[in-house]
Amino acid sequence: MKKRIGFIGSGNMASAMIAGIINARYSEAVDVFASNRSIGKLLDIKERYGVQIAENNVSVARNCDIIFLSVTPDMYPPVIEEIKDFIREDAIVVLIAAGQTISQNEERFGRKVKMVKAMPNMPVAVGEGLTSFSTNEFMTEEEIEEIKTLFESFGKAELIDESLMDIASAVGGSSPAFVYMFIEALADAAVLYGMPREQAYTVSAQAVLGSAKMVLETGQHPGKLKDDVCSPGGTTIQSVASLEENGLRAAVIHAVRANMNTIGRK
Numbered sequence: 001m002k003k004r005i006g007f008i009g010s011g012n013m014a015s016a017m018i019a020g021i022i023n024a025r026y027s028e029a030v031d032v033f034a035s036n037r038s039i040g041k042l043l044d045i046k047e048r049y050g051v052q053i054a055e056n057n058v059s060v061a062r063n064c065d066i067i068f069l070s071v072t073p074d075m076y077p078p079v080i081e082e083i084k085d086f087i088r089e090d091a092i093v094v095l096i097a098a099g100q101t102i103s104q105n106e107e108r109f110g111r112k113v114k115m116v117k118a119m120p121n122m123p124v125a126v127g128e129g130l131t132s133f134s135t136n137e138f139m140t141e142e143e144i145e146e147i148k149t150l151f152e153s154f155g156k157a158e159l160i161d162e163s164l165m166d167i168a169s170a171v172g173g174s175s176p177a178f179v180y181m182f183i184e185a186l187a188d189a190a191v192l193y194g195m196p197r198e199q200a201y202t203v204s205a206q207a208v209l210g211s212a213k214m215v216l217e218t219g220q221h222p223g224k225l226k227d228d229v230c231s232p233g234g235t236t237i238q239s240v241a242s243l244e245e246n247g248l249r250a251a252v253i254h255a256v257r258a259n260m261n262t263i264g265r266k
């Protein structure tokens with residue numbers, strides 16, 4: 001039987017997941033339900049993907065088989081209080097909020113609930129996402145496979161130990177923002193030297209896409225791949241030396257640490 005998929009909170013991340021599952025034809029629009037605090041975003045999502053606007057959060061909770069809690073972390077307590085008596089016994093609740101744990105939220109439901117903690121990222125919207133996930137003990141092997149298949153419809157999925165979820169959130173969930181900054185900076189430099197802006201984004205973004213694909217598909221160490229680009233006495237090694245002098249690696253590691261510190265991790 002077709003599963004009904006619901007999103008409680010339909011902001012940026014929910015919209016990206018809806019785009020991912022509809023574009024991948026994982027679900028028909030008729031089986032996808034979205035609720036939100038305000039109507040504007042729902043009308044936009046409805047217009048773009050044809051999905052169902054739910055009357056309210058409780059209606060998503062009552063009617064859906066897989067329910068994404070896609071509100072911000074501070075809204076978890078009130079939203080769970082609102083829906084906890086309406087989630088069916090066989091439904092699966094998916095937490096996607098940064099820093100939220102399975103045990104914390106099991107406690108909020110106060111009863112046995114099938115639960116998944118997942119950390120998707122924005123590129124799910126174009127079928128190239130990464131979703132790290134863990135599950136609680138009430139999920140059967142079949143349900144774990146089912147949820148993995150859903151995540152794989154819009155990218156890769158990694159079943160990980162829940163203790164690694166926060167770092168997966170920083171390095172998989174937040175990192176697209178860092179990468180966009182890198183692409184934007186590369187493009188700014190191209191524009192500085194006269195390249196038209198649109199062309200600069202194409203060149204920079206494709207260079208990042210291709211480099212990531214090389215790491216994933218060749219299995220070679222990123223350091224070796226970097227070395228291969230640096231011709232002896234050439235131009236690239238000059239840039240690499242400059243990036244080292246300016247602390248690129250340290251800046252990235254500090255950025256990840258700042259992310260972890262935000263959710264109370266050292």
Ligand SMILES: NC(=O)C1=CN([C@@H]2O[C@H](COP(=O)(O)OP(=O)(O)OC[C@H]3O[C@@H](n4cnc5c(N)ncnc54)[C@H](O)[C@@H]3O)[C@@H](O)[C@H]2O)C=CC1
Nearest residue numbers: 009010011012013036037070071072073096097098120173
């Ligand atoms: N933006 C991202 O790349 C990622 C976000 N996440 C998680 O997704 C969650 C949502 O993040 P975003 O989409 O970025 O935020 P957002 O602010 O774009 O979306 C949250 C939505 O929830 C709605 N909302 C607030 N209170 C509500 C309520 N009581 N009932 C129904 N709807 C309500 C808001 O109107 C808003 O549209 C967060 O918990 C975040 O940690 C996870 C992975 C990546």
Ligand SMILES: O=C(O)[C@@H]1CCC=N1
Nearest residue numbers: 097098169170173174
């Ligand atoms: O900024 C945030 O809190 C969320 C978590 C991962 C990406 N965005």
